[in-house]
Structure formats: C-alpha cells, structure tokens
Amino acid sequence: MSDTTVKTRFAPSPTGALHLGNLRTALFNALLARSRGGHFVLRIEDTDRERYRPEAAQALMGDLRWLGLAWQEGPEVGGPAAPYHQHERTAIYDAYYRQLEAEGWAYPCFCTESELEMARRAQRAAGRPPRYPGTCARLSAEEAARKRAEGRAPALRFRVPPGEEVRFTDTVHGEQRFATDEIGDFVIRRADGTAAYLFSNAVDDALMGITDVLRGDDHLTNTPRQLLVLRALGLSGPRYGHMGLITGDDGAPLSKRNGSRSVAELEAAGYLPEALLNYLARVGHTYDEAGLLELDGLAAGFAPARVSAAPSRFDADHLRHWQAEAVMAADTQRLRDWLAIEAFIPPGYADELLNAVRANIRFPEDGKEWARRVFGPPPALEPEARAAIAEAGAELFETAVAAAEEGYNRFQGLRAALQERTGRKGKRLLMPLRAALTGRCSGPELQPIVDLMGGERVVERLRRAAEVAAEDRAQEE
Numbered sequence: 001m002s003d004t005t006v007k008t009r010f011a012p013s014p015t016g017a018l019h020l021g022n023l024r025t026a027l028f029n030a031l032l033a034r035s036r037g038g039h040f041v042l043r044i045e046d047t048d049r050e051r052y053r054p055e056a057a058q059a060l061m062g063d064l065r066w067l068g069l070a071w072q073e074g075p076e077v078g079g080p081a082a083p084y085h086q087h088e089r090t091a092i093y094d095a096y097y098r099q100l101e102a103e104g105w106a107y108p109c110f111c112t113e114s115e116l117e118m119a120r121r122a123q124r125a126a127g128r129p130p131r132y133p134g135t136c137a138r139l140s141a142e143e144a145a146r147k148r149a150e151g152r153a154p155a156l157r158f159r160v161p162p163g164e165e166v167r168f169t170d171t172v173h174g175e176q177r178f179a180t181d182e183i184g185d186f187v188i189r190r191a192d193g194t195a196a197y198l199f200s201n202a203v204d205d206a207l208m209g210i211t212d213v214l215r216g217d218d219h220l221t222n223t224p225r226q227l228l229v230l231r232a233l234g235l236s237g238p239r240y241g242h243m244g245l246i247t248g249d250d251g252a253p254l255s256k257r258n259g260s261r262s263v264a265e266l267e268a269a270g271y272l273p274e275a276l277l278n279y280l281a282r283v284g285h286t287y288d289e290a291g292l293l294e295l296d297g298l299a300a301g302f303a304p305a306r307v308s309a310a311p312s313r314f315d316a317d318h319l320r321h322w323q324a325e326a327v328m329a330a331d332t333q334r335l336r337d338w339l340a341i342e343a344f345i346p347p348g349y350a351d352e353l354l355n356a357v358r359a360n361i362r363f364p365e366d367g368k369e370w371a372r373r374v375f376g377p378p379p380a381l382e383p384e385a386r387a388a389i390a391e392a393g394a395e396l397f398e399t400a401v402a403a404a405e406e407g408y409n410r411f412q413g414l415r416a417a418l419q420e421r422t423g424r425k426g427k428r429l430l431m432p433l434r435a436a437l438t439g440r441c442s443g444p445e446l447q448p449i450v451d452l453m454g455g456e457r458v459v460e461r462l463r464r465a466a467e468v469a470a471e472d473r474a475q476e477e
C-alpha cells in the first residue's frame with residue numbers, strides 16, 4: 001500500500017562519524033518510509049556549533065549513499081521544507097521563540113553554568129533529582145532588562161506547566177505518561193543564540209510534516225518536553241517510537257564520543273553494504289525471512305511493532321555471517337571490482353576462480369590470498385599442511401609427480417591414478433594432496449582449483465611436497 005503522506009526522517013548531528021547505532025536508526029526510518037511508499041527525509045542537526053565538524057555532514061551523506069539509503073527530501077536533493085541544515089533555519093526558529101515569549105511560554109534565563117551546578121548539587125544533597133530551580137522564571141521585565149544592560153546574554157527557557165500529565169503512545173514501548181512536575185523548565189535557545197536540540201528537532205519534525213519517528217531510547221525522556229513545546233506552538237508532532245540502543249562489548253551504548261567503530265571504517269575493512277544492512281535490520285528487529293534480502297525485501301518485512309525496546313549487543317560474528325551471505329549472493333563482476341584481484345591471475349580466469357573460491361571469501365584479502373595460492377608460485381606451507389605432507393611421505397608425491405607428468409594432471413585423473421597406484425583413498429589421499437597443492441589443510445573444493453592451476457603448477461607443487469617430505473624424513477632419522 002502506497003501512502004505518500006508517510007514521512008520519516010533521519011536527523012543526525014554532524015559531530016563525528018556515523019556508527020552502527022546511528023546507522024540502524026537511519027535504516028529503520030528509511031525502511032518504514034519505503035514499506036509505505038512514503039518519503040525518507042534527511043535533516044542535518046548542526047545547531048551545536050561547538051561540537052559541529054564540517055566534514056562530518058558530507059561523510060555521513062557518503063555513508064548513506066554507499067548503503068543505498070537514498071533520501072527523497074534533504075540536503076543536495078531539496079524538498080518542500082528546505083533548508084535541511086538546521087543552522088540555516090535560524091529565522092524560522094526566531095519567529096517561534098518570539099511567539100512563545102509573547103505568550104508567556106518562554107522566559108530569558110541568566111543563570112550561569114556555575115550557578116546551575118551549585119543548584120544541582122544542593123538538590124542532589126537533599127535527595128532530590130536535579131532540576132532547574134526556576135530562578136529566572138520569576139524575573140520581572142525590569143530585572144531582565146537590567147541584566148541585559150549588564151551585558152549578560154540569556155538562554156531562553158520553556159516554562160513547563162505544573163500539575164499536568166503528558167501522555168503519548170510510543171510505537172515501541174506502548175503507553176507513556178510523564179508528570180510535568182517532574183520536568184524542570186528547559187533551555188530551548190542557548191545563550192549563544194543557537195537552537196537547543198529539544199526545540200529545533202521538535203519544531204522541524206512538525207514543519208517538515210514528519211509522521212513517524214523511530215529513534216534511540218536515549219530520547220524517550222525528551223519526548224514529553226518536545227510535545228509540550230509543540231502544543232504551546234499549536235503544532236502537531238509525529239508518532240514516536242524509541243528503540244533499545246546498540247551496545248558494545250563493554251555494555252555501554254555505541255557512541256560517537258566513545259570511539260565506536262564507524263561505518264566508514266567497516267567499509268574500509270571490506271564489509272559490503274548488503275552485509276551491514278542485513279545485519280542491522282535484524283538487530284532489535286525480527287524477520288521471518290532468514291536469507292539475505294535486498295532493500296525492498298527488508299522494507300516489506302519491516303514493522304515498528306517488531307522493533308525491540310531492549311538493548312542489543314553488537315555481535316561481530318553475526319555481522320561476519322551476513323558478510324559471507326553477501327559475498328555468496330554478489331554477481332561475479334561486482335566481486336571482481338570489489339576484490340581487485342586481476343593483477344594476481346592470468347587474463348580470462350577471474351570468473352572461474354571466483355566461483356571456485358567464493359565460499360571461502362569474506363574480505364578482499366581472502367580473494368587475493370586464494371588468487372595467489374592458485375596462480376602464484378608454490379605457496380608457503382602452513383605448519384599443519386607441512387605435517388600432513390611429512391606424514392604421507394615422499395613416495396606418494398613422487399608417484400603423483402610421475403602421474404601428472406604422464407598427463408594425469410587434472411584433478412579427477414590424478415586422483416584416480418593415485419588411488420590405483422598407492423591404494424590410498426578418501427581423506428588419506430585428499431588431505432596430503434590438498435596440503436601439497438594449496439599449502440593449507442582446509443579451503444575450497446579441490447577439483448575446480450586444481451584444474452585452474454594447470455599441469456605445470458601442479459607438478460611444481462607436487463615436486464616440492466616430495467622434497468619437503470624427504471627432508472623431514474631425513475631430519476627424523
């Protein structure tokens with residue numbers, strides 16, 4: 001069902017590189033919009049000029065594009081509610097600040113950070129939760145004017161109405177109730193004139209026509225405050241759903257501030273976008289479908305009711321599982337571009353090699369490694385492989401060299417000849433052969449890679465194994 005009035009958004013602060021927690025927020029909102037045929041909006045929340053990093057906005061847009069998460073409204077594509085960088089929306093916010101002040105919903109606050117800290121300490125010592133004590137709420141217009149004349153720049157605070165209850169239905173947590181008496185008057189414009197998150201985020205959701213917001217649990221207690229601001233302004237807000245955060249191994253939420261692995265780092269490490277998307281879509285959200293899905297499939301199976309309120313721990317093994325699935329599903333041309341292995345293989349062999357070793361590739365270096373093992377000089381022998389060669393003994397490999405030189409140098413022929421001439425079969429034959437030909441005791445199915453190696457390389461490697469087995473025997477004696 002297509003509903004073009006559905007609008008979701010991702011509203012990151014460009015204060016550092018996106019991590020997987022941020023990205024999952026972007027993904028879920030993009031999937032929700034896509035599942036309903038609506039719009040996914042990108043808004044850059046860059047009002048905090050102290051923490052703002054100019055390169056971060058470009059970088060996060062690059063991350064979203066790399067993942068295929070296109071936005072239908074936002075920076076670079078425009079839209080009916082432009083501009084989409086909050087630092088360009090100051091005039092819009094100012095009009096609403098004036099309205100709130102004129103109607104008594106907001107007042108200037110001259111308290112300094114140290115005064116506020118003192119008040120918080122006193123409240124904690126008295127066993128009360130720290131909350132703005134309301135010092136400036138009672139200032140007369142004359143007192144405020146005098147403080148201004150002294151050159152003190154005020155913040156603007158929202159006057160929270162006492163004795164009320166703010167209720168809303170959270171799409172993840174269900175019914176929520178907050179007593180306004182528990183909420184202190186909060187800053188909506190900082191003393192430097194910039195918009196505070198609580199204000200600009202809520203106002204922009206309303207002005208941009210956002211209907212549904214999925215965001216991290218860290219914002220749950222912001223929601224009653226934002227609903228109060230919107231109500232005072234006569235604006236209506238979106239449906240909110242708050243999701244359990246993604247935590248690291250230490251149990252702490254992933255955060256830009258604690259150096260969590262960024263999307264860009266995961267890309268540089270060789271992860272494919274489909275792997276990240278399929279992994280994240282299943283972190284704190286369940287799918288019936290167990291296989292790799294494209295964006296449309298992920299969107300079709302997405303539902304806010306399936307989002308979990310509980311935190312989820314980042315699981316590197318799960319991510320690697322999806323990486324393996326993504327490699328298996330990628331078409332060969334894409335794998336060739338991604339692996340950049342042309343330099344390691346003779347012309348014309350790339351596709352066959354990739355199909356032979358695909359199941360053993362997780363990252364580009366695995367592709368290069370198998371390209372070298374198959375087409376390079378005899379690969380170094382891993383200790384296990386050397387032991388398997390020594391145990392089999394030189395005679396097996398001498399027989400193999402002879403058979404290969406007679407023309408039994410394709411896998412099936414070689415195997416049959418050796419079985420007949422040595423009586424070895426099954427693992428007793430295949431393990432030493434694998435060790436001799438690939439330098440390892442595990443890896444892809446032997447037949448395709450041995451046939452790709454070609455007769456000369458096969459003979460060279462078998463001869464080397466015969467020498468190694470003889471050397472090891474000599475050392476033992």
Ligand SMILES: Nc1ncnc2c1ncn2[C@@H]1O[C@H](COP(=O)(O)OP(=O)(O)OP(=O)(O)O)[C@@H](O)[C@H]1O
Pocket residue numbers: 011012013014015020021022023024025214215216217218219244245246247253254255256257
């Ligand atoms: N660890 C996390 N797990 C899930 N979602 C998260 C996590 N951290 C942030 N988010 C969500 O990412 C979205 C974008 O948040 P924002 O850009 O403010 O990043 P942030 O990581 O919270 O920033 P900072 O680390 O600077 O506080 C928000 O919806 C937020 O709830």
